[in-house]
Amino acid sequence: MKPLFITLVLAAPLAASAQGGAIFKDADLALGEKLLAENQCSACHARRVGGDGSAIYRPQGRIDSAGKLRGMVEYCASELKLSLFPEEVTAIAAVLDRDHYHFERKR
């Protein structure tokens, strides 16, 4: 594995707690959109909240930082038994941030 990969793995949790939305700075949004669509995230959320499922994303709720958002994506992905790379988790979280949470923009 490339050294860059190792750096990302080690740096991501630190960056999440220390820098908030900055963890999404270099995220691959196109990859995140693809993974969100492919993994039926909204299908399950829709069963819970109705509509297109996006009502489950509550920026005013307990997900109140970019780090927690990323953690929640990781949690849901592990429920799905997806084995995502850390940068894939970050990419998905970055798309949700752009479309729903806007932690990055608040900075």
Ligand code: HEC
């Ligand atoms: C098997 C069902 C299921 C699937 C599939 C699923 N989720 Fe979830 N997700 C949930 C449930 C249930 C909650 C609400 C948890 C709670 O707050 O009680 C949730 C909550 C979330 C939240 C937090 C919302 C908030 O603001 O509180 C995020 C972010 C999220 N999911 C992302 C994802 C992503 C990304 C995927 C696809 C990779 C995904 N989920 C797939 C069931 C699922």
